[in-house]
Amino acid sequence: MMSNISPETVGLLNDLGLEYEYGKVPYVLQEAFTWPGFFTLRGATIVILAGFLVGFGARYAGGCTSGHAISGIANLQWPSLLAVCGFFIGGLIMVNFIFPFILKL
Amino acid sequence: MFNTFKYILVGLIFGVTMYQSEAASWFRIFEMFHFQSFHMYGIIGTAVVLGILIVQGFKRGVMKNMDHQHVEFTDKNKSIPRYLIGGIIFGLGWALGGVCPGPMFVLIGAGYPVFIIFLFATMLGTVAYGALRSKLPH
Numbered sequence: 531m532m533s534n535i536s537p538e539t540v541g542l543l544n545d546l547g548l549e550y551e552y553g554k555v556p557y558v559l560q561e562a563f564t565w566p567g568f569f570t571l572r573g574a575t576i577v578i579l580a581g582f583l584v585g586f587g588a589r590y591a592g593g594c595t596s597g598h599a600i601s602g603i604a605n606l607q608w609p610s611l612l613a614v615c616g617f618f619i620g621g622l623i624m625v626n627f628i629f630p631f632i633l634k635l
Numbered sequence: 636m637f638n639t640f641k642y643i644l645v646g647l648i649f650g651v652t653m654y655q656s657e658a659a660s661w662f663r664i665f666e667m668f669h670f671q672s673f674h675m676y677g678i679i680g681t682a683v684v685l686g687i688l689i690v691q692g693f694k695r696g697v698m699k700n701m702d703h704q705h706v707e708f709t710d711k712n713k714s715i716p717r718y719l720i721g722g723i724i725f726g727l728g729w730a731l732g733g734v735c736p737g738p739m740f741v742l743i744g745a746g747y748p749v750f751i752i753f754l755f756a757t758m759l760g761t762v763a764y765g766a767l768r769s770k771l772p773h
């Protein structure tokens with residue numbers, strides 16, 4: 531299953547050293563979520579670290595994307611808006627500052 | 636019989652939506668965090684607008700659940716640290732793994748068995764939270 535990811539994003543992935551082609555981007559990151567990808571230091575780090583953070587963060591924040599970003603905001607809850615701000619702060623830090631280093635593992 | 640089936644039905648709709656909308660795609664999440672496409676904002680925005688209407692429908696008694704009962708919403712406790720710090724930790728993981736807790740189950744079913752390991756890692760995260768809970772600011 532292919533995803534029609536924007537050309538800018540594909541360019542960015544290429545800049546990071548990941549060989550993906552516009553119009554032929556797969557569904558999941560091949561470097562981590564396939565068995566050959568997982569059995570590398572880089573792949574295992576991505577899968578296990580990401581999973582741990584998602585589990586820890588969702589319990590700590592008392593909700594995840596569907597819980598806070600969709601249901602919580604739909605119920606006009608301030609704590610949910612705050613949690614979503616947190617999701618984006620964390621996400622932006624990851625894609626801009628941490629992910630490029632993890633890719634070098 | 637229908638009582639059990641209805642949960643499966645709702646889960647099925649959720650799972651198919653997550654997969655077909657590509658909200659479960661690692662690349663869509665990466666793209667979203669780089670603000671390079673409207674795609675994910677369109678999905679989440681539509682869900683929020685629909686959610687507001689449905690929640691208001693429940694609160695005003697216009698809508699009832701499948702058992703014809705009134706749906707109550709419990710407000711979240713107001714505080715800052717747990718939502719902000721917890722949210723940041725969740726965001727770090729969401730951007731790295733490209734999935735939040737819903738899509739990880741969808742992807743196991745979609746034929747990506749590595750997400751079983753991801754699932755165990757999330758459970759490890761919740762156990763770690765449980766162990767540290769009393770020491771964390773909430």
